[in-house]
Amino acid sequence: MVSQKLRGDLIGTIPNLRAFAVSLCGNPDRADDLVQETLVKAWSNLSSFAEGTNLAAWLFTILRNIYYSEYRKRRREVADSDGAIAARLATAPAQSGHMDFLDFRAALQKLPADQREALILIGASGLSYEEAAGVCNCAVGTMKSRVNRARNRLVELLAIVSSTDYAAGADWRSGIDSLIMGQRFSRTGSD
Amino acid sequence: MDEANVKKTFPAAVDEFEPPGRKHGVAEIIKLDSARQDMKAPTPNDAPDVPIDEHIGRHLKAIYDDVLQQPIPARFLELINQLGDEPSRD
Numbered sequence: 662m663v664s665q666k667l668r669g670d671l672i673g674t675i676p677n678l679r680a681f682a683v684s685l686c687g688n689p690d691r692a693d694d695l696v697q698e699t700l701v702k703a704w705s706n707l708s709s710f711a712e713g714t715n716l717a718a719w720l721f722t723i724l725r726n727i728y729y730s731e732y733r734k735r736r737r738e739v740a741d742s743d744g745a746i747a748a749r750l751a752t753a754p755a756q757s758g759h760m761d762f763l764d765f766r767a768a769l770q771k772l773p774a775d776q777r778e779a780l781i782l783i784g785a786s787g788l789s790y791e792e793a794a795g796v797c798n799c800a801v802g803t804m805k806s807r808v809n810r811a812r813n814r815l816v817e818l819l820a821i822v823s824s825t826d827y828a829a830g831a832d833w834r835s836g837i838d839s840l841i842m843g844q845r846f847s848r849t850g851s852d
Numbered sequence: 853m854d855e856a857n858v859k860k861t862f863p864a865a866v867d868e869f870e871p872p873g874r875k876h877g878v879a880e881i882i883k884l885d886s887a888r889q890d891m892k893a894p895t896p897n898d899a900p901d902v903p904i905d906e907h908i909g910r911h912l913k914a915i916y917d918d919v920l921q922q923p924i925p926a927r928f929l930e931l932i933n934q935l936g937d938e939p940s941r942d
Contacts, residue, residue, distance in 0.1 A: 663936060668932060668936060672924065675924050676921070679922070680918075689919075693925065693927070696928065700932070700935070701931070765915070766915060780908075780912060781912065784908070784909055785915070812908060815908055816908070
């Protein structure tokens with residue numbers, strides 16, 4: 662029998678679950694589907710949740726596990742290879758002189774998933790390093806190095822684009838070469 | 853997420869007045885890019901660049917909070933009610 666308090670607490674975590682899911686998936690509709698699956702699974706496993714411990718962290722763990730098991734099935738949808746990213750850049754309008762071209766959200770989605778989730782958990786969700794490490798089933802040191810790598814990778818993605826002139830008439834292909842060179846330079850494996 | 857966690861994540865981050873019109877901290881990004889020309893590999897021990905970390909932290913929170921402050925979609929409230937109505941498995 663689920664207590665009213667626990668049911669209320671569960672509802673209270675939904676905004677956080679949605680926010681985390683959107684950052685993971687990069688897609689609001691998929692994110693809400695992910696949250697739905699998470700809530701169903703959590704409900705059926707509520708007997709294994711120790712009341713008094715961090716409910717949000719427990720739910721994040723469930724959500725994350727579902728995401729990675731689906732993610733493996735849908736690898737082709739994720740553009741994390743050099744070729745896919747270059748192809749995306751190649752179709753960008755050349756007359757856009759905007760620094761927004763590779764905006765923050767897009768850059769975040771280009772990070773490997775383990776770095777992206779580390780950055781969001783630590784930088785936005787309010788979890789501690791210990792809690793985030795628990796969610797991701799890794800050591801605290803690993804979590805810290807993922808956050809650092811994510812930060813450095815983000816900086817490179819944003820800096821390389823902004824230092825290249827995308828004004829009308831400029832050769833934007835040189836920007837792509839820089840981006841790819843930058844990726845090769847900074848490419849790091851996941852833990 | 854509150855300020856305490858921002859400072860915990862990026863210890864050197866401080867509140868700074870952002871001049872109007874500087875939407876993405878482009879000046880800091882370009883400065884960092886030219887400093888990067890020596891191709892020094894970043895290590896976890898590198899001191900955080902204050903303006904960049906502030907920029908990143910702010911954007912992360914904005915993306916997250918953007919969803920956080922949305923009202924809970926009805927589908928989830930309906931789901932919880934539906935789950936609660938099912939016969940207890942315990």
